[in-house]
Amino acid sequence: MKIIFFIVVNFCSLVLLSQQHSLPSRLPIDRAVINIDNSSSVRASPDVLGKExxxxxxxxxxxxxxSGASDQDWIGVFSPPVFNSSVCVVKTRIPAWGPYICSAPIKFQYANQSQDYVSSGSGQLTFRxxxxxxNFSFGLFSGFAEQPVLIAVSNVVTFDDLKMPLYPRLAQGRAWNEMTVTWTSNYLPSEAAPFITWQVYDDKYSFVAHPATTLSVSRGDMCGAPASTIxxxxxxxxxTGIMTDLWPTTRYSFQVGHRLQDASFVMSPKMYFHSPPFPGQESLQRVVIFGDMGTVQRDGSRTYFxxxxxxxxxxDALNNEINDIDIVFHIGDISYATGYLSEWDQFTEQIENLSSKVPYMTVSGNHERDWPNTGSFYNSxxxxxxxxxxxxxxxxxPVQNRDKFWYKTDYGLFRFCIADSEHxxxxxxxxxxxxxxxxxxxxxxxxxxxxxISHRVLGYSSCYAPENTTGEPFGxxxxxxxxxKHKVDLAFYGHIHNYExxxxxxxxxxxxxxxxxxxxTFNGTIHVVAGGGGFWLSQFPESKPSWSLNQDCDFGYTKLTSFNRSxxxxxxxKSRDGEVYDQFWIHxxxxxxxxxxxxxxxxxxxTSAENYPA
Incomplete structure (x- = not known):
């Protein structure tokens, strides 16, 4: 066992080392300036996407x-394509000369990812x-690391419908027989009324339509940079629409849509889900739990974080297993947008195949909540x-207060108590x-x-050396x-990027x-760190605490399957193959x-009193 443990530690060290060497320089867009070179050009095609x-x-x-092609040149994707200082929040800076750019690209690729670009001065790349x-435009920049300079801008690329409802996210409601659906659109409430429809699968007489509510976020709601600036x-x-009075474990179809002022309708495709079991219902119930996933661009582009x-x-592993999953808990550090808000669209699109079919429950993590003097427990x-x-x-x-992100949810034979470790x-x-x-x-x-469940390790993780006890003060x-006292069977945490x-x-x-x-008889709580959803892996210490049973420094997720009450x-x-690498039973x-x-x-x-017969 000791030999196996040291192999794991060394593997983690190698993973961390290779990741450090692959880290690109952080793109200094706040220092970018515009100096268009008419001898350079960028062309994007097609002009319109989403015609179907x-x-x-x-x-x-x-x-x-x-002339001057360099391995420091890069192509950035900008949306909206505003290449001037009109969107700048801070009007003065050093250097004070301009014009300059004050909005970050959604993503970028190095120009030399196109073969022979440096020698030929021309190339092509594919962006998803x-x-x-x-709308979108693509900018060709020189000077990556020190001061980017925009030298050419492409034509505009757009989608056929920029207002359509997108990226539905199912979640448990406050009652066991409710399900909420949240989606994103570009329809203001004054333009179109959002609503949701649902019915028992293939039962047209059970059709229900219900209005939805709308929330929006402004730049003024942000607490600091970069969220409030670039x-x-x-x-x-x-x-958000709420589907109510659902029959337990029943297949439903649903659509989200908008009623326009001319009485026409814009509807999403029809989607399907199974309603939750009632509390205490004995049925096969499968729960996936992981944390710290984030998003990665499928076209090989880079982003800020x-x-x-x-x-x-x-x-992809979860998509392959979706027919054997009933509910997902993503326990903090969700998109890793960290102030670059375009990442939230990227993330909700990435998980759409999951979140449109099963409840996708989220937990507040430090990369969602923490900011000095805003009420978060950690002043980071x-x-x-x-x-x-x-x-x-x-x-x-199903929280009572969006800033106090703790809640409970019942799913059949499970009671989940969700903590907000940032309060x-x-x-x-x-x-x-x-x-x-x-x-x-x-x-x-x-x-x-x-x-x-909580994001930070309020229980046990051996990665908090030298204490080797708990992740957070007073946890x-x-x-x-x-x-x-209450015989809690399992406690799950993210934050530490491995499995333990x-x-x-x-x-x-x-x-x-x-x-x-x-x-x-109940013994004690089993603590599980499930923070290997996607972020760079965390190294285990050389010494293994006596209470630590199994450790793995790899990407993965955990799954609970309840067969009955006992x-x-x-x-x-592991995410690489979806195979089981650790398991246990509770009876x-x-x-x-x-x-x-x-x-x-x-x-x-x-009582100490004797039980005398009546």
Missing amino acids: KEHAGNVLVQFQRA LINQRA GWRDPGQIH DFEPGSLNTT TDSGGECGVVSSTVFNM DWRDGTEQYEFLENCFRSADRQKQPWLVF RDSLEKLWQ RTYPLYNQVLASDEKDFYSG SLLFEYK REYKDVLGCDSLNMFCPLV
């Missing part, structure tokens, strides 16, 4: 530079564009100025009270599987007693040394959670 209502298409970009509600891009109109090499592997700049506004608008979760969770806080009530109110006869001090599973634990003490089959299967799968009857735990730590009070 497709939301994505490829564009061939041909470019030429008469998605409908982002505005990273700002209008994320569109965000609509370009650190998620495993993102597409995980997305990890959100890039978004401060939770964008993520809580793009994804509609204080300690004893005496509002969130602590919520968590205690979420655990306490679970009816374990109906919902035997009690699961805790376990407040929550450990709650987990043990502990033995059943209480206060760093092994409650059981069993490895792959747990039965009978049998639960846990699996860890537990209702009587096993009624009395004391195996450590006799939290036993129900018993």
Whole structure:
């Protein structure tokens, strides 16, 4: 076992080393200036995409530079294609001369990715564009690392319909028999009324239509740069409809749409989902949990926060398994937009095949929420100025308050208690009270599987050396007693970019040394780090804590399968092939959670009076 562990550590080191060498220089668009060279040119074709209502298409970009072609030249995709200072928030800067560019490209490719560009001065590249509600143009730049200079601009490329409803995201509602659908469009409420329709599959008499609500985000809602400056891009109109009174485990079809002022309709394609089981329903229930995925461009383009090499592997593995998934939990660090708002469109398009078929539940992470002096528990700049506004608008979760992103959701035999690790969770806080009530109110006869989820590791991860105990200050001090008292079966975390599973634990003490089959009286909570969704991998320390059972430094995701009230299967799968690399079973009857735990730590009070016969 020790030899295997050191092989894993060395593999992680190699992965990190190779990633560091492949890191491109961060594009300094804030220093970019315009100096058009009439001897250079860029041409993009076709001019119009989406003529058959497709939301994505490829564009061939041909470019030429008469002299001075360099491996520092690059092609940027701009949308809207505004190449002047009219969109600048800060009107003065150093150097003060211009004109200059104040909006970031959506993505870019190096010109020398086209063979022989440096020697010939001409080349061509293919870009995949998605409908982002505005026109596109391509710019040829010189000088990547120090000061980019725009020397040529292409013709405009557009989509046939820039207002159409796009990228639907299903989610659990506040009640077990509700499902919400959130989508993006470019229709203002004054232009068209959003709505949703649904019906039981192939039952036209069950047809229901219901109006939807609309939210939008402005530059003024951002808390700082780059979200409020060069990273700002209008994320569109965000609509949410609620499907109510759903029959349990029933196949439904649904469409989202808009009623225009002339009484005509714009509709999405018809989509399908299965409604949730009722609390306590015994049926096959399959739950996928992972964190820290982000997005990667399928055309090989680069973006600003370009650190998620495993993102597409995980997305594609889940797409391949979609018929065996009932609900997904993405537990923080969702798109890694970090202030470059165009990434939210890129992400919702990337997961559309998942989010339009099963509930896609999200959790608040540091890269969604944290910004100084905005109420986040951590005073970091990890959100890039978004401060939770964008993520809580793009994804509609059953929270009571969008800024306090904790919630509970029931799915058949499961009760999920979702924490917001970017707000204080300690004893005496509002969130602590919520968590205690979420655990306490679970009816374990109906919902035997009690699961805790947060982004940051509020439990155990061996990557927090030298303590090797907890990821965050005071993490376990407040929550450990709650987990043990209420017999929480599993706790999941992201934030650390690898996979790790502990033995059943209480206060760093092994409650059981069993490895792959747990039965009978509750022992202790099993803690799982599932942060290998796509971001660069985290290295394990050289020493392995006694409570750490299995570790893997690779991209992957976890899956829970409940077969009935007493049998639960846990699996860890790698994104590269979707195969199982770790698993265990829990077999537990209702009587096993009624009395004391195996450590006799939290036993129900018993009267000392004798039980005399009546």
